[in-house]
Amino acid sequence: MSTDCTQIAHALGQLGLYLRNAQWRGEQTEALTPTQVGVLTALHRNGPARVQALARQLGTRHATMSEVVSTLVRRGLVAKERDPDDGRAMRIALTPEGATVAAERDRVPPGLSRAIDRLEAGERAAFKRTLAAIIRDLQIAGEIAPQRMCVTCRFFRPNAHADARAPHHCAFVDQPFGDATLLFDCPDQEEADAADRRDIWSRFRAGTPPAG
Ligand code: SF4
Structure with a gap:
C-alpha cells in the first residue's frame, strides 16, 4: 500500500x-x-x-x-x-x-457539523466529488452495498447546464444543482442500468453534458 x-x-x-x-x-x-x-x-x-x-x-x-x-x-x-x-x-x-x-x-455529532459548516463551498464540492469516486469504486467492486447516490441515479444529468455553480440537473425534481449538493442517500434515487451508470460517470468526471 x-x-x-x-x-x-x-x-x-x-x-x-x-x-x-x-x-x-x-x-x-x-x-x-x-x-x-x-x-x-x-x-x-x-x-x-x-x-x-x-x-x-x-x-x-x-x-x-x-x-x-x-x-x-x-x-x-x-x-x-x-x-x-x-x-x-x-x-x-x-x-x-x-x-x-x-x-x-442518526444524529450528526455537533463537532463534525461545525467542521463541515466551516468548509468553503469549493472545498465541500471537491470533498463530495472525492467521496462519490471512492464509494462508487467500492460499490463496483461489490465491497459495499449500492448507495442511493446521484452519480448512479437514472435521474442524474451531469453537466447539463452552463452555470458552473449548478451544472447538473435532477430530472426527478427538475432542478439544477452543483457538486456541493450531490446526495449519497436520496429516497428518490433509482439506479440507472449498468451502461447508463458508466456513461453518467464518465460525463460527470469529464465535465461533458448528457447526450441528446
Ligand atoms: S433523484 Fe435524488 S439521487 Fe437522483 S439525481 Fe435527483 S437528487 Fe440525485
Whole structure:
C-alpha cells in the first residue's frame, strides 16, 4: 500500500472512530452491531420497510437480515406490522424506544457539523466529488452495498447546464444543482442500468453534458 493510501485510510479510520464514539455517548442500550444500527437508521430515514428491502439496502442476504430483525424485535427496538400496500405481507417499523435510539444514532455529532459548516463551498464540492469516486469504486467492486447516490441515479444529468455553480440537473425534481449538493442517500434515487451508470460517470468526471 502506498504512503498516500495509508495516510488517507488512517484519516478515514480516525473519522470513523470519532463517529462511533460520538454515537455511543449517552447510549443507554446494549451494544448494537453496525448492521443493527444500519437497520435502525434506515427505518428512521425512510419509514417502515420489508425485510427484503432492508437486505438490499444494507447489502446483506435475506436470511441474515431476518436474523438481524428478529434480534431487534426481541430487544423491543422494532416490530412487525401488516404492510398497508399488501395485506399478506409484513413490514418492519421502529417502536417508540427504537425511534429514540435511531434518532440518537442518526444524529450528526455537533463537532463534525461545525467542521463541515466551516468548509468553503469549493472545498465541500471537491470533498463530495472525492467521496462519490471512492464509494462508487467500492460499490463496483461489490465491497459495499449500492448507495442511493446521484452519480448512479437514472435521474442524474451531469453537466447539463452552463452555470458552473449548478451544472447538473435532477430530472426527478427538475432542478439544477452543483457538486456541493450531490446526495449519497436520496429516497428518490433509482439506479440507472449498468451502461447508463458508466456513461453518467464518465460525463460527470469529464465535465461533458448528457447526450441528446
Ligand atoms: S433523484 Fe435524488 S439521487 Fe437522483 S439525481 Fe435527483 S437528487 Fe440525485
